[in-house]
Amino acid sequence: MSIVVRDVREHELDSVLALNNAAGPAILPLDATRLRYFFERAEYFRVAERDGSMAGFLIGMGSDSDHDSSNFRWFRERYPSFFYIDRIVVASRRRGGGVGRAFYADIQSYAELRYPQIACEVFIEGSNDPVLLFHGSFGFREVGQHVMTETGVRAAMLMKPLCSYAWVHETYGDALPAAPWIAQPRVHLHAAPTAPRATGTHP
Numbered sequence: 001m002s003i004v005v006r007d008v009r010e011h012e013l014d015s016v017l018a019l020n021n022a023a024g025p026a027i028l029p030l031d032a033t034r035l036r037y038f039f040e041r042a043e044y045f046r047v048a049e050r051d052g053s054m055a056g057f058l059i060g061m062g063s064d065s066d067h068d069s070s071n072f073r074w075f076r077e078r079y080p081s082f083f084y085i086d087r088i089v090v091a092s093r094r095r096g097g098g099v100g101r102a103f104y105a106d107i108q109s110y111a112e113l114r115y116p117q118i119a120c121e122v123f124i125e126g127s128n129d130p131v132l133l134f135h136g137s138f139g140f141r142e143v144g145q146h147v148m149t150e151t152g153v154r155a156a157m158l159m160k161p162l163c164s165y166a167w168v169h170e171t172y173g174d175a176l177p178a179a180p181w182i183a184q185p186r187v188h189l190h191a192a193p194t195a196p197r198a199t200g201t202h203p
Contacts, residue, residue, distance in 0.1 A: 003102040004049040008057060012047060013039060016057050023089045026123055026131065028151065038086070041065070044110060048090075048099050056090035058103045062115060071155060074146045075119045082159070083111035085120035104138050112162040113176060116169075121146070121155035132156065 008016065013035055020030045038045060044060040061067055063075070063082045072084050085107065090099045111118050120140070122131050140158040147154050168176075176182050 002050075003055065003099055005046050005102055005106045006049070008039065008045045008047045010039065012054065015054050016047070019054065019057065019091055020087070020089050027087055027089055041067075042086070044083075044107065046103070046106065048102060050097070050099065054091070055097075055099045056088065056103065058085065058088040058107060060085045060107060060111075070149045071121045071146060071157070074144075074157060075159075078144075079117070079119070079159070081115055082117045082119045083107070083115040085118065088120075100134065108162065109181075112164040113168050113182060114165075115162065116165045117162055118160045119158065121157050123153055124156045125154055 013032070017030055017032060017035050020027060020035075038059050042059050042061050043065065044058065047057045048055045061072075061084055063079070063084065065072070065084075067084070067086070069086065072086070075082060075084060088100065088103055090103075108118070118140075120135070122135060124132075124145070135158055138160065140160045142156045143159045144157045145154055146157055
């Protein structure tokens with residue numbers, strides 16, 4: 001069956017929370033309050049459906065966000081503009097089935113119109129070589145390492161340049177065409193105002 005990537009719905013937050021906290025040590029745990037923070041503020045918060053059930057989710061935000069993650073701050077101290085993937089989680093029974101690739105195709109099509117690069121991190125303590133290989137196959141490269149102040153866990157900090165951004169920015173600036181597929185994925189009904197341009201990952 002096909003994979004459908006769409007905006008998260010409020011009634012699905014409990015399922016997202018359970019999926020996150022069952023993902024294992026490669027993903028930081030969440031509580032309901034923190035997940036609500038993401039629901040109200042994240043620029044990108046989408047889920048994947050396969051065979052009618054939730055197969056995963058991805059949360060991300062732009063560099064102008066007030067996100068309080070130390071990994072996000074690490075990138076913001078070094079790069080002026082980027083889209084940050086805070087976390088991607090795929091249900092264990094769905095891993096290897098293309099869900100992670102569907103998410104990364106979707107997030108790139110969104111980010112490359114608005115940002116010059118995508119940032120994320122992968123925890124490097126333990127056996128995470130498959131996750132690093134997955135990101136490497138998508139063009140991510142390590143630009144440094146960071147020990148998270150929240151947990152003491154070391155992460156590889158990864159960046160991927162988006163080659164289409166320069167042309168889009170030079171051609172359209174901030175006035176992107178009013179086409180449905182270009183529209184921002186989420187309408188922030190409860191979020192604080194943000195600028196017009198606009199943690200671990202586990203595919």
